[in-house]
Amino acid sequence: xxxxxxxxxxxxxxxxxxxxxxxxxxxxxxxxxxxxxxxxxxxxxxxxxxxxxxxxxxxxxxxxxxxxxxxxxxxxxxxxxxxxxxxxxxxxxxxxxxxxxxxxxxxxxxxxxxxxxxxxxxxxxxxxxxxxxxxxxxxxxxxxxxxxxxxxxxxxxxxxxxxxxxxxxxxxxxxxxxxxxxxxxxxxxxxxxxxxxxxxxxxxxxxxxxxxxxxxxxxxxxxxxxxxxxxxxxxxxxxxxxxxxxxxxxxxxxxxxxxxxxxxxxxxxxxxxxxxxxxxxxxxxxxxxxxxxxxxxxxxxxxxxxxxxxxxxxxxxxxxxxxxxxxxxxxxxxxxxxxx
Amino acid sequence: xxxxxxxxxxxxxxxxxxxxxxxxxxxxxxxxxxxxxxxxxxxxxxxxxxxxxxxxxxxxxxxxxxxxxxxxxxxxxxxxxxxxxxxxxxxxxxxxxxxxxxxxxxxxxxxxxxxxxxxxxxxxxxxxxxxxxxxxxxxxxxxxxxxxxxxxxxxxxxxxxxxxxxxxxxxxxxxxxxxxxxxxxxxxxxxxxxxxxxxxxxxxxxxxxxxxxxxxxxxxxxxxxxxxxxxxxxxxxxxxxxxxxxxxxxxxxxxxxxxxxxxxxxxxxxxxxxxxxxxxxxxxxxxxxxxxxxxxxxxxxxxxxxxxxxxxxxxxxxxxxxxxxxxxxxxxxxxxxxxx
Numbered sequence: 001x002x003x004x005x006x007x008x009x010x011x012x013x014x015x016x017x018x019x020x021x022x023x024x025x026x027x028x029x030x031x032x033x034x035x036x037x038x039x040x041x042x043x044x045x046x047x048x049x050x051x052x053x054x055x056x057x058x059x060x061x062x063x064x065x066x067x068x069x070x071x072x073x074x075x076x077x078x079x080x081x082x083x084x085x086x087x088x089x090x091x092x093x094x095x096x097x098x099x100x101x102x103x104x105x106x107x108x109x110x111x112x113x114x115x116x117x118x119x120x121x122x123x124x125x126x127x128x129x130x131x132x133x134x135x136x137x138x139x140x141x142x143x144x145x146x147x148x149x150x151x152x153x154x155x156x157x158x159x160x161x162x163x164x165x166x167x168x169x170x171x172x173x174x175x176x177x178x179x180x181x182x183x184x185x186x187x188x189x190x191x192x193x194x195x196x197x198x199x200x201x202x203x204x205x206x207x208x209x210x211x212x213x214x215x216x217x218x219x220x221x222x223x224x225x226x227x228x229x230x231x232x233x234x235x236x237x238x239x240x241x242x243x244x245x246x247x248x249x250x251x252x253x254x255x256x257x258x259x260x261x262x263x264x265x266x267x268x269x270x271x272x273x274x275x276x277x278x279x280x281x282x283x284x285x286x287x288x289x290x291x292x293x294x295x296x297x298x299x300x301x302x303x304x305x306x307x308x309x310x311x312x313x314x315x316x317x318x319x320x321x322x323x324x325x326x327x328x329x330x331x332x333x334x335x336x337x338x339x340x
Numbered sequence: 341x342x343x344x345x346x347x348x349x350x351x352x353x354x355x356x357x358x359x360x361x362x363x364x365x366x367x368x369x370x371x372x373x374x375x376x377x378x379x380x381x382x383x384x385x386x387x388x389x390x391x392x393x394x395x396x397x398x399x400x401x402x403x404x405x406x407x408x409x410x411x412x413x414x415x416x417x418x419x420x421x422x423x424x425x426x427x428x429x430x431x432x433x434x435x436x437x438x439x440x441x442x443x444x445x446x447x448x449x450x451x452x453x454x455x456x457x458x459x460x461x462x463x464x465x466x467x468x469x470x471x472x473x474x475x476x477x478x479x480x481x482x483x484x485x486x487x488x489x490x491x492x493x494x495x496x497x498x499x500x501x502x503x504x505x506x507x508x509x510x511x512x513x514x515x516x517x518x519x520x521x522x523x524x525x526x527x528x529x530x531x532x533x534x535x536x537x538x539x540x541x542x543x544x545x546x547x548x549x550x551x552x553x554x555x556x557x558x559x560x561x562x563x564x565x566x567x568x569x570x571x572x573x574x575x576x577x578x579x580x581x582x583x584x585x586x587x588x589x590x591x592x593x594x595x596x597x598x599x600x601x602x603x604x605x606x607x608x609x610x611x612x613x614x615x616x617x618x619x620x621x622x623x624x625x626x627x628x629x630x631x632x633x634x635x636x637x638x639x640x641x642x643x644x645x646x647x648x649x650x651x652x653x654x655x656x657x658x659x660x661x662x663x664x665x666x667x668x669x670x671x672x673x674x675x676x677x678x679x680x
Contacts, residue, residue, distance in 0.1 A: 112605045112606070112638065113605065114604065114605055118458075118483060118575075119483050119484060119486075137572075138601065139572075139574045139601055140600075140601045140604045140605065141574070141575040141576075141580075141604065142572045142573045142574055142575070143458060143459050143483050143484065143573040143575055144459060144483065144484050144573045145573065146459075146571065146572035146573020146574070147572060147573050149572055149573075150571070150572035150573075231486065231490070232477075232479070232482045232486035232487060232489055232490035233482045233483040233484045233485065233486025233487045233489075233490075234479045234481070234482055234486070235458075235481045235482070235483055236481075240481075240580055240581070240582075241580070241583070241604050241605065241607065242580075242582045242583065242604075242607035242610060243581070243582065246607070260480075261478065261479055261480045264454065264480045264481065264581050264582075265452045265453065265454055265480065265581065266452070267581065267582035267586070267607065267610040270582060270607040270610050270611070270614070271610070271614065274610070274611065274614035274615075274618055275614075275618060278614055278615060278618035278619040279618040279619070298452065
């Protein structure tokens, strides 16, 4: 009798711990900005939704098969990098010189290991280069030609820079340059030599993913083409660990999108993690405080996605919209674009 | 009688508030590493001490004349950049390709504005380029040729890359390459293609400054040549806001020096600021926890200088030594190199 009792307890324990172990969640974003339903055709919206769904499913497949958060994050971001709708990889915006200079970062919350690239022009999927740096170098950040050389040695797919040409992004550049020249004329006698276009949308479109896997590991990744018409080797927050990208199993995983300079100055992602670790705040409260209060107070805007160790999700943004979505281990999937 | 009393109180209040206002402090470092008295000649030590004193006095002069913390930080760092003893500016170490690729950052704790450069090769004083980006652009971080172009437009002194040649650093490179080739032979069949020299000293020598001015403003700056024999466009923590450099009037100003990758992964400087802001810790306790516990626990080492809004100083390091010093408004100056 006693033996049966012990056996039942053991089976139940194993069953429930297995069930609990298998819970996982993936969250993605495709950038925040002035995204209004009134400016969006049904066709275009369907294309965005399809791309986000494809990304979520790519990550889900990995997590469902017992894969790790870091692999799901990389896979989800690769899908968005390959889609011309987003400002990362194939759809990267153009610099003032007519180039596509991309940045990306990835971080493993289990080991606090991280990898990042900035100002790369020939790596088809910059997130894979960030991953290679994390896994197969002693470094965290590599920039420019050096980063490209390392990525090539590590087997990342290298493409001719013309791969990144898209008609829509090129037209964005021409428009931004035109607006810039009008503005420069007005500002000729002002001390600042470097003003960026007023149109906020030139600053956005970054993609990112955060995940919790069935082993309790968190991971985060971000990839971007930066700012349309950017000059002078400008790099934003995406490849900066603690600003646009951060993961720590003890707290949360974060990927940001927005006006990068403000995310850097606020050390956005680490500020959220520290609010959870040091002030006992929930992910939602910490993310809301930073995105809805601190960010606009400093003059910036944007949004982010976050997930904590219990699987709680936060997706705050103080712009008109943010391409975003999540998928859970039970198959529940949600994709949103506008404010609720 | 009553009038006299009011007058005396007013005079005293003005006098004491003036006296209090005029309190300022500057702290500098010239890098942490395996710095042992047994390896140092009296002549070499005197040269280091003289350079550190010159740097402190340059900053003091500004603060004494009612100048701002950000100006004192920039001036103090320029002195160290111009001195060949330190791994920044003139004394920058060589990359694997025999170049000098420098990084720097500066941050104003009053406005949370920041500027940074990475992988620049022709700017005589990288800290001046970081300052120009902070003051005269809408950006925070610029890298490579683009950053050099912007710096030139802003009037920063541009030099031929041969300016940065020093015999000692060149010999360091040859030695590092030799050690590297021996190691690569051993590691030929291991997955990592990129191991850096075991000699920790190849990773150190960064310079930095933090200051509190008589208006209560904090500022921080850091400048470095990075890691001897570095490859693939590697960038460390110095130009990363929140990692090697951070300032916030509400908490502290921090400049780090050490194994940069670990400072990035720990988001070192912001972690200290957040411990003060969110957990009510003192600067000393927060800095000690991060440098003496969290950093070695992850496998890294190094040190930092910090100052809080009350003028309290912290200079912890978990290496054998750190070139460091401070000067206060009353003229009290201290310069140290080894462990106490």
